[in-house]
Every structure is written in C-alpha cells, then in structure tokens.
Amino acid sequence: MIVYLSIIFSTAAIIIALCYYFGKKPVLFEKHGIPHFPPTPVFGNMGSLIFHRQDMHQLLQKPYDTFSEAKYFGFYEFSTPLIVLRDMELIKTVTTKSFEYFQDHRPFVDSETDPLFGGNLFSLKGDQWKDERSMLSPMFTSSKIKNMFELMTACAIRFTDSLSKLVEKEPEIELKNVLTLYTNDVIASCVYGINMDTMNDPKNILYVYGKSATTFTGFRQTLVMLLHRNAPKVARLFKISFIRSHITKFFMNIVADTVKEREKNCIYRPDMIQLMMDANNKKESGRSFTLDSMAYHAFSFFFGGLDSVSSQVAFVVHLMVEYPDIQARLRKEIDEGLERTNGRVTYEVIHGMKYLDAVICETMRLYPLVSFLDRVCIKKFELPPALPGGKPFTMEPGMNLWVPVMPIHKDPNYYENPNKFDPDRFMEDGKKLFNSYIYLPFGVGPRICIGSRFAMIKMKVLLCYLFARFDVKAGAKTNIPMQLKKGFTAVMPKNGFWVKLEPRKDPHPSLANGLCC
Numbered sequence: 001m002i003v004y005l006s007i008i009f010s011t012a013a014i015i016i017a018l019c020y021y022f023g024k025k026p027v028l029f030e031k032h033g034i035p036h037f038p039p040t041p042v043f044g045n046m047g048s049l050i051f052h053r054q055d056m057h058q059l060l061q062k063p064y065d066t067f068s069e070a071k072y073f074g075f076y077e078f079s080t081p082l083i084v085l086r087d088m089e090l091i092k093t094v095t096t097k098s099f100e101y102f103q104d105h106r107p108f109v110d111s112e113t114d115p116l117f118g119g120n121l122f123s124l125k126g127d128q129w130k131d132e133r134s135m136l137s138p139m140f141t142s143s144k145i146k147n148m149f150e151l152m153t154a155c156a157i158r159f160t161d162s163l164s165k166l167v168e169k170e171p172e173i174e175l176k177n178v179l180t181l182y183t184n185d186v187i188a189s190c191v192y193g194i195n196m197d198t199m200n201d202p203k204n205i206l207y208v209y210g211k212s213a214t215t216f217t218g219f220r221q222t223l224v225m226l227l228h229r230n231a232p233k234v235a236r237l238f239k240i241s242f243i244r245s246h247i248t249k250f251f252m253n254i255v256a257d258t259v260k261e262r263e264k265n266c267i268y269r270p271d272m273i274q275l276m277m278d279a280n281n282k283k284e285s286g287r288s289f290t291l292d293s294m295a296y297h298a299f300s301f302f303f304g305g306l307d308s309v310s311s312q313v314a315f316v317v318h319l320m321v322e323y324p325d326i327q328a329r330l331r332k333e334i335d336e337g338l339e340r341t342n343g344r345v346t347y348e349v350i351h352g353m354k355y356l357d358a359v360i361c362e363t364m365r366l367y368p369l370v371s372f373l374d375r376v377c378i379k380k381f382e383l384p385p386a387l388p389g390g391k392p393f394t395m396e397p398g399m400n401l402w403v404p405v406m407p408i409h410k411d412p413n414y415y416e417n418p419n420k421f422d423p424d425r426f427m428e429d430g431k432k433l434f435n436s437y438i439y440l441p442f443g444v445g446p447r448i449c450i451g452s453r454f455a456m457i458k459m460k461v462l463l464c465y466l467f468a469r470f471d472v473k474a475g476a477k478t479n480i481p482m483q484l485k486k487g488f489t490a491v492m493p494k495n496g497f498w499v500k501l502e503p504r505k506d507p508h509p510s511l512a513n514g515l516c517c
Contacts, residue, residue, distance in 0.1 A: 090384070373447075
C-alpha cells in the first residue's frame, strides 16, 4: 500500500511540476516581432508531433516555407523558445565564424543521473569539450580507420553468410532490425575489442543492453527525454535517468576490465579502446583519458552508431528497390572493383567506389536522420533583424537555436529537383556540397560529427557485401512510395523496411560460397 501511495504522490508531483514548467504563456517572439506560429498552451508548437499528426521534419518544414523571407523564425518546444535559422550566411556565422558564442549543445540528459550520455563528446561543454575532442580527433584519421578495416570486413562476411541462410527460409525481411545486428558486431569489435555474432546470438548482453540504452522511442524514453530537455530540475529532483543503473555499470565495467586485461597481458588490438590507451601512454598534450571518460566515449559509438548506421543503410537499400536502374549501376561498380582484387574487399577498392559514395550521400540528403542541429548561446550575441525593416534580436546566454536539416536539404534554392533521388549530383558537385552549409547529415563547423568517416566506411563495407551477394527487390510488404512515421523526432518509415533479398546468380566466384576475405 505504501509503495502504491508513493507512486501516486510522485506522479502527482511530476504532473504539478510539468504544469508549472509548461503552462506559462510564451510571449518572447511576439514581443520582439520575430515571425512564428502561435503556440498552444503546454505544447507550444509541438502539438502536431505529440499527437502524431506530423513528424519532426514536417513540423519544421511548414514555418520554413511560410517565413521564406526571414533569416530566422521562432519556435516553441513546449514552453522553451528557440530560434530556427534559415539564412545560410547566418548559419555559417553561428556554427563557424562566431563559434565561441555557440559552442555547446543543449543537454538532453543530466550528466549526474546519466553519466554515459552526459560524459560523452556530444554532451561535453566548453574547454572540457575542446580538450576531449583534441585527444579523440587523431583516432579518426584515415590511417587509423584503415587499421580497423579488416575488423569491419570480418563482421560483414559473417553477417552476409548468416543473411544468405536466413533469406533461404524468409526471402522477405524487415531489414532495419537485421542490419542492427551487424552494426552491433562492428561496434563490439572496433570499439570494445569483442568478437560477436549477434545474427546467431541476438540475446548477447552487449546487444541487449546497448539496444535498451539507445532506444529513444516508447512512452518512458520519450517522457524522460522531454523532462531532461524541458524541465531538467524536475528530472534531477526525482533522479530520473534515461539509462538504467545496471546498464550503466555494465558499460563502465567492460572498459575497465578490458584495459586491465590488456595492460596485464600486453595485449594489443587495433580498436578504439586501444587507441585511447595509446594516447594515454604518449601523453603528448599532458592530458589523458580516465577510465570513466574512456567508457563514456566508447559508449558514444553505441549512441551514435547502433541505430543510425543500420537505419541509413536500410534507407539506401529501400531506395535501390525503388530505383532498380541505380541499383544495377551500383552493382556494376561493386563487381568491377571486386574483379580488380580477385574478389577481395580492400580498403583501397572501397575508397575508390565513387558511385557508392554518391548513393549514400544522396540518401542522407533525402532522409537525414537528424531533424535539426542545435546550439546553445553561451555569451550575448546580436542577431540581425529576422525580416527587412525589423530590429536586431539579442540572444541571451542559455537560449537555444536550431538549424533545420531536411528543409535545407529539400530547398529548391540549393538543390535542383530537391525531391528527386539523384546520386549524380554528388558525382558532379560532391566536394562543393560537402564544403557548403547546405549539406548537413553529420552536422557542420567544429561540432561536426567526429565519427563521420568511421560511419561512412561501416556503411560502404556492408553495402558492398550486400549488393555483391544479393539482388534486392520489392516484396509484398515493401512500402513504395515510402511513407514516414508521424509523431517521431527521427525519420522512420511508417511500416518498416520490408524488402526481398535473393542470392545473386552471378556473384564473384570468391563470394559464391561465403569465402570472401
């Protein structure tokens, strides 16, 4: 009885606190003449997302289009006012030229209650972020990633071998869930130094705990995230954590145990833990990683790679089903590359697959997994007038702004026929687009994703093996054209990534029996 009363009183306290935080009438943008859609009580401008009438991209697209003459517009995430940028020069100023005013991300968890999230590079702030980033950056050079390439290919070989057996029984599969098994194996091997076969052992503890910790859908996870982002004092008061304590302990211990074993037995392996250990041994900068910070950074690969890489690859495969002519051209490039190496998937042959690069990049343009890039103002900064004839607006420390990714990716001012899937735009202007501020799948400026090159290689290796060994076709459950799920901040298909895989009748001889190496 006491337990039930405690739950009732705790729930009531949370509801009262939420009403206090979210119930205040927001008037900031109206007061300063910043264009915006009128907010609703409690939900601000988030109502259509919360009630599953729109996805996050649609939610930002309408004001982006409506306020086309504005350099920025206002948006209320519940009661929190945000500035949403749409002017390229202003985006460049905020994310790069005046980075010292906007160098932090808005935290989405509390570092005390969720150290795995709060302590990783994405969440760190100020000088601590600079120090950790400078120590991590050398680990993501081409040479370091090349050293891990064979670990990735071993995972891809094992995965596609198992996949070929699976599709003999079930030719039509939900691809996203299956691909996550591959990304888990790559993270386990390239980060933690553990060889896994999750396809045949999906209940292994690393995958189960990693999946639980990085799942952002579901009522509990959504509520916790909203609390941390919009009412952090409430979340801190009730010690509401995103990751359960036993999972946090597991990921902390796995790094500590690995470091201890390697130091004791002089074990060397070309993975991320080893690279952090090597950095500590050199101590060139006078700084070093603690065991805790090593665990935080290692976990960030689960946070940043488990779901995102599998989702992005699933989008690529789905588009290849929709566009069989593009699939044929991609397969031709892969076959020709393998022919030059007698069927061996090498770093050099992958690096030379320019059309594969273009297909991935165009997929990330059409279906970016991040809805927006966020920054927090840390020093007073004056924005120019939002509209001609208006007044400048001073952002105070603690205020937030967003850069809307998909609206920019689909702006006809920047991309010809923006809704068309056209990989050739990256064959012709790839470098130009990467160096601009109109292509944002990995972010932009000093805060750009540090693991983008690593993620690209993971995707390229898997796609190379997939299309070298399988023909991908539409099945009975394939959703063409794709419809996106409403009510989510991340882009997801309404009915999953259902495709039909058929073993190719003409693979390279070295791949036919799963003996690729």
